[in-house]
Amino acid sequence: MNALEVKELHTYYGKSHILDGVGLHVAQGELVTLLGRNGAGKSTTLRSIVGLTPARSGSVTVFGKDTTHWPPYRIAGLGVGFVPEGRRIFANLTVDENLKVPVERPGPWNIGRIYQLFPRLAERKGNKGRQLSGGEQEMLAIARTLLLNPSLLLLDEPSQGLAPLIVQEVFRVITATRDEGTSVLLIEQNVRAAVEVADRAYVLDDGSIVYEGLASEFARDEERVRALAGASAEKWSEEEVGDASVQAAPGMG
Template sequence: MSGAALEIEDVHAYYGKSHILQGVSLRVAPGEVVTLLGRNGAGKSTTLKTISGLVAPAGGRITFDGKDIAGIKPHQIAGRGLSLVPEDRGIFGLLTVEENLRIAQRKDSLWSLADVYRNFPRLEERKRNGGAQLSGGEQQMLAIARALVNGPKLLMLDEPVEGLAPVVVDEIVAQIKQIRSSGIPILLVEQNLAVCTELADRHYILELGRIAYEGTRAEFASDDAVKDRYLGVGAQ
């Protein structure tokens, strides 16, 4: 499965009159896992929503798969293969697991239901259960699996392990590694530093709507001063 590069340059975004993103630039190369870190309110989720078209950029360029996507509609961006798994997961509680997957499935997706069930065996066990009957971890797995059957060229994950038990976190991390090994690049927003350092090739830190730091896995792992300054002990 081939990846697609994402690049955003000097992107600005507002909520009303509040200037949330103030010239954000970052890139995700084919096959990479990149994390976007920062304290609450730094603009991480807004960055993902702006890339996916849910928030209109007020300036800057967003290039995906070699084409400018800034300002086009969210369904058009999703149709080009850029998939966002939001923090609220957005699954349909009244539909079964399999119905949630089937309504999202694209005929040209390289991820079949069989592929999903092989990577997420717990979903196969629960396939006749309603979305509202699932645990938080199972709902997160379903949200990721639903994005996969939609045929993503790049996956954006917003806080995928927030509030989950450690054993479930380990399971989701293993599944993200499987997705990465298939060639799909991932842009990951996550507060769990252990998860980020285990998964990512590169890290960005967002501070008050601006990129304050960029580093490789090795650079970030060895720079305790950066972690303390921009993330604090609450992010550990």
């Protein structure tokens, strides 16, 4: 049984046809990335899956249950965690207080383990959300969702606006989550980083899936990667991460 199965999704904003027959699946314990240029429909796909922007037609199945017309809270109750674009942490609460907002569910993740996974958050546990860098806020947003011990984790652009060194740290955490057995669907603009950690990749273009296959195979198609990644097509290498970390050190975000 797949953790997530999406078939022939058609989603509209008013009269604008945003998703045109989108189909994808995530197996249990698999990390899948959905790639595409800005405006391709990636975020709308996630919003349709979690019920925030319901599809007009098509189907969404989560752990064998048809959730197409369910409200978001019922979908979350199946063990679906959603980290939206923009982080949306509580700016006036401390890191520790932010982590105590979710009602913990049984599973491997608790606040103690979160601080082991995110040493940077442990160092700043008394800082308010607004005092954190962009990278720390993203870590906190992911950490807060992990405390729900989701069986399926959906992430929308977790690397957006982050320095390369912090991107590497965020993706390390995403991989660790998958290694714990959580199924992951990752929406990402950083093509290089995404295909390094993902098992499979989909590419969305103008509301339709135009590629499906192993992430490693997609990564080897240099022309396709560069066409999709545009200005972000630089090698995501240790050397460049090191160089960028020196430049980004003061802000760390």
